[in-house]
Amino acid sequence: MKSKDRNYFKILRAGINTTYQDLGRNNLYHIGIPFSGAMDKRNFQLLNSLLQNDYNSPVIEFAYQGPHLKYFGKDIFFCISGNVSFKIITKKGVIDGNSYQCYLLKNGDEVDIHSTNKSVYGYFSINGTFSVDYYWGSCSINTQAQIGPNNGNKFSKDLEIEIIDINNSFNKRKLDYLGSTIENIRVIKGTNYDYFSESSQNKFFKESFKITKLSDRMGMRLEGPKIENIVDPNIKSEGLVKGVIQITSAGDPIIMLSDHGTIGGYPKIATIISADYDRLVQLTPGSNIKFKYVSLEDAETLYKLYQMETNNLISQIK
Amino acid sequence: MIKNILNLGDAALYCDFGSDVNQEINSNVIKYFYHIKKLNLKGITNLTPSYNKLIISYDLNIHSFLSLKKKIENIEIKESNKLEKNLIKIPVCCDNNFALDIKRVENKLKLKSEIILEKFFSKNYFCYMTGFVAGMPFLGDLNQEMRLKRLETPRVKVPKGSVGITEQFCNIYTFETPGGWNILGNTPQNIFDSSNQSNPNLVNPGDTIKFYRITLDQYNEIKR
Numbered sequence: 001m002k003s004k005d006r007n008y009f010k011i012l013r014a015g016i017n018t019t020y021q022d023l024g025r026n027n028l029y030h031i032g033i034p035f036s037g038a039m040d041k042r043n044f045q046l047l048n049s050l051l052q053n054d055y056n057s058p059v060i061e062f063a064y065q066g067p068h069l070k071y072f073g074k075d076i077f078f079c080i081s082g083n084v085s086f087k088i089i090t091k092k093g094v095i096d097g098n099s100y101q102c103y104l105l106k107n108g109d110e111v112d113i114h115s116t117n118k119s120v121y122g123y124f125s126i127n128g129t130f131s132v133d134y135y136w137g138s139c140s141i142n143t144q145a146q147i148g149p150n151n152g153n154k155f156s157k158d159l160e161i162e163i164i165d166i167n168n169s170f171n172k173r174k175l176d177y178l179g180s181t182i183e184n185i186r187v188i189k190g191t192n193y194d195y196f197s198e199s200s201q202n203k204f205f206k207e208s209f210k211i212t213k214l215s216d217r218m219g220m221r222l223e224g225p226k227i228e229n230i231v232d233p234n235i236k237s238e239g240l241v242k243g244v245i246q247i248t249s250a251g252d253p254i255i256m257l258s259d260h261g262t263i264g265g266y267p268k269i270a271t272i273i274s275a276d277y278d279r280l281v282q283l284t285p286g287s288n289i290k291f292k293y294v295s296l297e298d299a300e301t302l303y304k305l306y307q308m309e310t311n312n313l314i315s316q317i318k
Numbered sequence: 319m320i321k322n323i324l325n326l327g328d329a330a331l332y333c334d335f336g337s338d339v340n341q342e343i344n345s346n347v348i349k350y351f352y353h354i355k356k357l358n359l360k361g362i363t364n365l366t367p368s369y370n371k372l373i374i375s376y377d378l379n380i381h382s383f384l385s386l387k388k389k390i391e392n393i394e395i396k397e398s399n400k401l402e403k404n405l406i407k408i409p410v411c412c413d414n415n416f417a418l419d420i421k422r423v424e425n426k427l428k429l430k431s432e433i434i435l436e437k438f439f440s441k442n443y444f445c446y447m448t449g450f451v452a453g454m455p456f457l458g459d460l461n462q463e464m465r466l467k468r469l470e471t472p473r474v475k476v477p478k479g480s481v482g483i484t485e486q487f488c489n490i491y492t493f494e495t496p497g498g499w500n501i502l503g504n505t506p507q508n509i510f511d512s513s514n515q516s517n518p519n520l521v522n523p524g525d526t527i528k529f530y531r532i533t534l535d536q537y538n539e540i541k542r
Contacts, residue, residue, distance in 0.1 A: 026363045026364060027355075027362070027363065027364055027365065028364070029364040029365065029366040029373070029375070029449065030351065030355075030364075030365055030366055030367055030447075030448065030449065030523070031448055031449065031452060031453060031510075031518060031519045031522075032448055032449035032450060032451050032452040032453055032454055032492075032510075032519075033452050035363075035364070135512065135515065136515055144451070144493075144495075145451060145452040145493065145512070146493075146512070147452070147512050152512070188325065188327055188328055190326075191324055191326060191332055236337075236339055236368070236369050236370065237368055237369065237447075237450070237456070238366075238368040238369070238370075238371040238373070239326075239366030239367075239368055239371060239372075239373030239449075240366075240373075241326055241327055241329065241330045241364075241373065241375055243327050244326070244327065261449075261450045261451060262366060262449040262450060263366065263368055263447065263449040263450050264450070268326070271326060271327030271328070272327070273327070273328050274327070274328050274329050274378055296325055296328055296383055299327075299328035300328055300378065300382055300383070303328065303378050307379070
């Protein structure tokens with residue numbers, strides 16, 4: 001490709017953990033490969049809808065501090081989802097951007113994504129398609145197993161992000177959305193719930209836990225009252241799913257997130273319901289969470305409601 | 319053969335085949351795994367076989383717990399269904415640089431290192447499951463006199479290719495990861511290959527593994 005025909009971003013600063021993500025890869029747990037995919041699926045969906053892209057188009061996910069990108073090529077639109085502070089640097093000057101709004105970029109313009117606000121993950125994409133390789137049907141980067149484009153590594157400085165396709169029939173749209181937070185994280189009881197003393201079971205639902213800094217795309221470690229195991233601190237290793245809360249031998253909860261190890265040997269006290277997963281992953285280290293018990297039937301209904309809410313938001317994009 | 323089906327969260331079935339760990343129960347898990355995989359049911363997003371459990375993850379937009387549970391309960395598998403088994407030979411070098419825990423194992427088992435390695439290499443091992451990290455095989459069973467616990471404090475980084483033992487099991491670290499198994503050697507062979515998307519794992523559940531010992535020179539030769 002001649003360089004004047006190229007459309008691409010150059011990464012001036014990579015950010016803390018910047019990767020390509022889509023909906024992730026299925027049916028590989030048995031060989032040890034987790035789903036991966038965008039941590040916050042609602043914000044992933046909203047972004048692709050705002051940009052009129054296919055529902056499973058690749059986006060750039062960042063955590064805390066995002067990337068600083070410089071654009072080279074013909075006119076293009078970009079959009080950011082999540083609760084994010086960013087600046088757009090053009091020849092005319094510097095402006096503060098708003099999430100869920102599309103902006104035009106011209107050759108030489110820059111987007112500097114300072115940080116996510118009171119949240120962890122944000123998403124960046126364009127009215128087009130990034131040039132990515134697919135691994136088992138997904139372009140999601142799993143840095144732990146080094147699977148995905150960019151040799152399975154997170155973005156680094158000077159990387160060039162190629163764009164293979166720009167949608168020229170695009171019209172600029174936006175969404176008025178302030179994000180969604182919840183007070184309590186709702187859970188279903190786990191398969192080893194009765195491994196824990198009654199007083200610990202009570203504490204698990206009554207007291208709050210603090211999210212520690214040992215949290216990433218693989219898992220979230222919590223700190224709080226010690227959960228006392230009265231049966232066995234280990235079980236025979238078995239399959240895990242995202243959202244499972246295991247209790248370590250030290251009595252601390254650890255929540256499995258999208259890049260988690262596929263099997264584990266700690267007892268499972270509970271599992272986060274699917275409806276609350278997107279909001280769970282956005283909670284920052286240092287914040288406190290409380291768990292609330294719901295039944296399986298309620299969890300299934302709550303998921304349907306959550307999906308309806310997401311679809312409702314998509315229909316409000318104008 | 320499934321004793322009980324519970325839910326693991328709101329989007330997975332937890333199929334319980336029993337509480338013991340043995341090849342008979344595990345073979346049943348693996349038979350179900352391959353059978354359900356072949357059915358290619360819409361909305362099944364993952365199957366995770368382990369020693370005595372099978373987790374079936376599903377898309378909540380397509381299935382609910384009760385409807386999928388019924389479907390799985392109605393599956394019939396003939397006891398006579400034979401498992402496909404491959405014999406896979408894997409070279410291991412037990413040079414001092416690789417056998418990180420041989421001293422500890424000597425002390426715990428009260429056996430000389432040469433005896434330990436002789437016993438280790440004299441057996442074939444069965445692959446119960448793969449996972450935790452991509453491609454890592456969980457193999458068994460070690461003889462009684464070879465069994466010991468994990469390290470009290472896990473290593474922050476176990477080198478890729480390390481071959482370790484704990485309790486009745488041995489495994490191979492397919493990536494550099496944290497881990498607490500007792501490391502006896504290292505294999506130069508690639509156990510997981512992400513560029514081979516149709517068959518990335520060298521070892522799959524149900525396979526038989528034969529480890530054979532190589533010298534440091536042979537190790538370096540294969541690595542090259």
